Amino acid sequence: MRRLTEIHKVQELVFRLKTSDAKASEVVILSPNTMMSEVRSILRKNKIAAAPIVAEQKVLGIISVNDYLNWLTAGREDCCVEKCMSVNVKFLYDDEPLTDAIKCFDRYGFYEFPIINRKTGNFAGIITRRDIIMGLLRALEIDYHEMEISSYSGHTFFQDMAADHTELMLSFSVAGKNIQHGGDVASKLKKNLHHLGLHPDIIRKTAIATYEAEMNLIIYGGGGTVEVFMDADVIHIEVKDKGPGIPDIQKVLQPGYSTAPDWVRELGFGAGMGFTNIQNCSNTLDIISKVGKGTTVKIRIGLDPGKSIK
Amino acid sequence: MASLQRSIPLKEIQKILSADVILDEGWLRGEIKTVYCSDLMSDILSFGDSSSLLITGLINPQTIRTAEMVDIAAICFVHGKIPHQDTIEMAKKNEIVLLSTKYSMYEACGRLYCARMSKSIDLP
Numbered sequence: 001m002r003r004l005t006e007i008h009k010v011q012e013l014v015f016r017l018k019t020s021d022a023k024a025s026e027v028v029i030l031s032p033n034t035m036m037s038e039v040r041s042i043l044r045k046n047k048i049a050a051a052p053i054v055a056e057q058k059v060l061g062i063i064s065v066n067d068y069l070n071w072l073t074a075g076r077e078d079c080c081v082e083k084c085m086s087v088n089v090k091f092l093y094d095d096e097p098l099t100d101a102i103k104c105f106d107r108y109g110f111y112e113f114p115i116i117n118r119k120t121g122n123f124a125g126i127i128t129r130r131d132i133i134m135g136l137l138r139a140l141e142i143d144y145h146e147m148e149i150s151s152y153s154g155h156t157f158f159q160d161m162a163a164d165h166t167e168l169m170l171s172f173s174v175a176g177k178n179i180q181h182g183g184d185v186a187s188k189l190k191k192n193l194h195h196l197g198l199h200p201d202i203i204r205k206t207a208i209a210t211y212e213a214e215m216n217l218i219i220y221g222g223g224g225t226v227e228v229f230m231d232a233d234v235i236h237i238e239v240k241d242k243g244p245g246i247p248d249i250q251k252v253l254q255p256g257y258s259t260a261p262d263w264v265r266e267l268g269f270g271a272g273m274g275f276t277n278i279q280n281c282s283n284t285l286d287i288i289s290k291v292g293k294g295t296t297v298k299i300r301i302g303l304d305p306g307k308s309i310k
Numbered sequence: 311m312a313s314l315q316r317s318i319p320l321k322e323i324q325k326i327l328s329a330d331v332i333l334d335e336g337w338l339r340g341e342i343k344t345v346y347c348s349d350l351m352s353d354i355l356s357f358g359d360s361s362s363l364l365i366t367g368l369i370n371p372q373t374i375r376t377a378e379m380v381d382i383a384a385i386c387f388v389h390g391k392i393p394h395q396d397t398i399e400m401a402k403k404n405e406i407v408l409l410s411t412k413y414s415m416y417e418a419c420g421r422l423y424c425a426r427m428s429k430s431i432d433l434p
Contacts, residue, residue: 025319183375190379200381207379208355215351268368268376273352280356 013139019101019115020094022135023125029054030063032082039068039081049111053085057122059114061085092127093118098135101127157196158232158303168196168230174214176223176243179267185226186211196230202303205281206235209299212274213239219264220244221295234283237299245291252287253279317341318425320384323363324409326425327418329386332393332408333401340383340407345426347419351376365418369393374400383407388415 050064221241260270
């Protein structure tokens with residue numbers, strides 16, 4: 001059954017994708033006065049079997065290995081490609097579906113087809129069999145990525161657990177001033193959330209908020225703990241230190257406010273956007289701090305982006 | 311941050327920036343949709359998606375950590391800077407492409423901006 005749906009997918013793509021979606025990203029074209037003696041090295045160097053002759057954005061003809069061999073066997077003198085090229089060029093319009101392109105390859109057996117813009121009649125690119133395969137693979141990859149994202153919003157670890165209430169708790173300790181390891185907790189947490197099958201957006205938000213809080217812990221708090229509690233609805237991150245505390249919480253919430261020392265700024269931190277970033281990634285942010293005692297930062301992120309949390 | 315008019319293959323970006331490839335990991339075949347340049351980690355954290363390129367002058371491990379958090383696909387260091395081996399290893403674990411260009415941040419961005427403006431392939 002699975003194979004059948006995969007084939008359906010490709011069939012659908014072959015109709016949906018246009019020749020312009022799959023055309024080659026690098027195109028070799030020749031001007032009409034390129035000499036026949038140059039053709040061999042151009043085709044060889046670019047590993048192609050044919051190249052269009054284009055002047056003022058119009059396709060005049062196409063020169064293939066066949067044309068070159070005909071010229072060689074005839075023993076004619078060196079001349080411009082214009083005199084030896086095939087002029088009845090079969091081409092495809094840029095808005096034609098790939099299925100038309102595939103039919104053309106079957107019917108004519110050519111190596112490549114020029115693509116023409118339907119409105120202007122100008123040359124718009126080249127398509128080969130390889131480009132069709134690559135175009136389909138790219139489209140399948142994108143579709144797969146979309147499928148992956150949409151499947152995340154469905155079942156998670158929490159929904160699959162048979163219990164009245166499931167809660168998961170992860171605990172990490174963070175050493176102070178050890179900036180080389182800054183982000184280790186956020187990185188581990190991110191991977192864990194991935195295993196749990198959470199939505200990529202939620203994973204990203206949690207990673208960013210945790211990372212910012214973790215860096216604060218290292219830089220200002222002299223180390224501490226990061227505790228993460230999760231259930232089916234919300235991720236609750238609690239970051240605690242026994243550092244100097246924050247005298248004015250309103251101030252640290254202002255974008256751009258920073259008391260970071262130079263060594264921190266040199267590493268690209270301390271721009272005063274930490275709490276702003278946490279706020280942007282979370283549903284709620286609470287800071288409880290006592291000067292001389294320490295700080296606790298509580299971050300809550302809802303697992304369903306569309307729902308507000310209790 | 312700048313969204314490109316069209317996705318640019320990473321390979322093409324490497325050419326535009328005449329960049330050396332520090333770490334490829336087979337991802338050099340990917341495409342870039344957004345380019346971002348900053349030396350401030352919090353700025354980088356406020357943006358970023360899986361098809362973005364970060365241009366920065368910072369080569370410390372935190373650059374990689376930050377990129378990891380926001381799923382940045384590739385980083386290009388300016389002024390020909392090359393990070394320490396440990397930092398490269400960290401990028402390897404997270405499958406992030408690393409490039410290094412001799413251009414300054416200004417010039418690297420300028421060159422990419424010009425490439426971004428050309429909507430179609432430049433025909434020879």
